[in-house]
Amino acid sequence: MPATEIRRSSRITRLIQMYSPSLYYELKLYEEAAQVEDSKEIFLLPNASPIDPQATNNSIAKLPDEFGKCLKLSKVDIEGNKLTVIPENVLRSWTTLTELNAARNLLTTVPDSIGVLTKLIRLDFHQNKISSIPSSIMGCCSLAEFYMGINLLSSLPQELGALSRLGTLDLHSNQRDELGLQFSEVKIYILAPH
Structure with a gap:
């Protein structure tokens, strides 16, 4: 083999x-x-046999550059750490990724290179400090579930409307009074308290 x-x-x-x-x-x-x-x-x-690392709840503050050498990952779970950034060079190397869970960290941005993850189906950034989503998100053409609850979002990029497979978009506990949702051609379930 x-x-x-x-x-x-x-x-x-x-x-x-x-x-x-x-x-x-x-x-x-x-x-x-x-x-x-x-x-x-x-x-x-x-x-x-891709290996899918799980490094949840470990107070990790920085992902080592060596993770960028793991080219065959399908799932990465780094939830519940102290990450402030996901390095662009590491993220760009994970082109086979189908699931990324970076919830409950201290992230302030979604990496601009997120769009290279064309096979990504599930993306979880809930409970961070993210204030915007880059327009490159439209490159995640397989995205079906996107969790952005408990962040600092006040607007959404129009490019989200281009994600034809997106069925779940969680935006609860953001600055949602100001969120302008423009998804007339896409059926999306927005998970938010009533």
């Missing part, structure tokens, strides 16, 4: 070991199975 060789630093190894013991164990199994000579430097990820 073909495999992608990925370099890793001892820092990323420690992060994986601390925040996702099951992922660390799975990586060790891959190393042993592939009989990697220098297991401190290289591990193999089979193309057919």
Whole structure:
């Protein structure tokens, strides 16, 4: 089976070991199975088995750049940390992502490069400090669920209306009195208290 060789630093190894013991164990199994000579430097990820890291509720303040080398991810769960930004270079590398959960952090913006995630189906940024959504969101053409509740939104980009698969848009507890919804051609369920 073909495999992608990925370099890793001892820092990323420690992060994986601390925040996702099951992922660390799975990586060790891959190393042993592939009989990697220098297991401190290289591990193999089979193309057919993407690994989906979960790093929830760990007070992580910054995503390591090494996450940008994980090219086959389908799901990333970084909920409940202290992230203030998702690095553009890391996000741009996750082109196979179908789910991103970055809820309950300290994010102030949705990365401008969000539009490169054309396979993204579920995007969760609820309970952050985000005040706007970039127009590049229209590149997320597969997006079906978008959670932006408990943020600081006062307006929405018209480009949201271009997302024909968007069925759920959660905007509760924003500055919704000022939100101008212009979705006449799209059926969207807005989750908001009555």
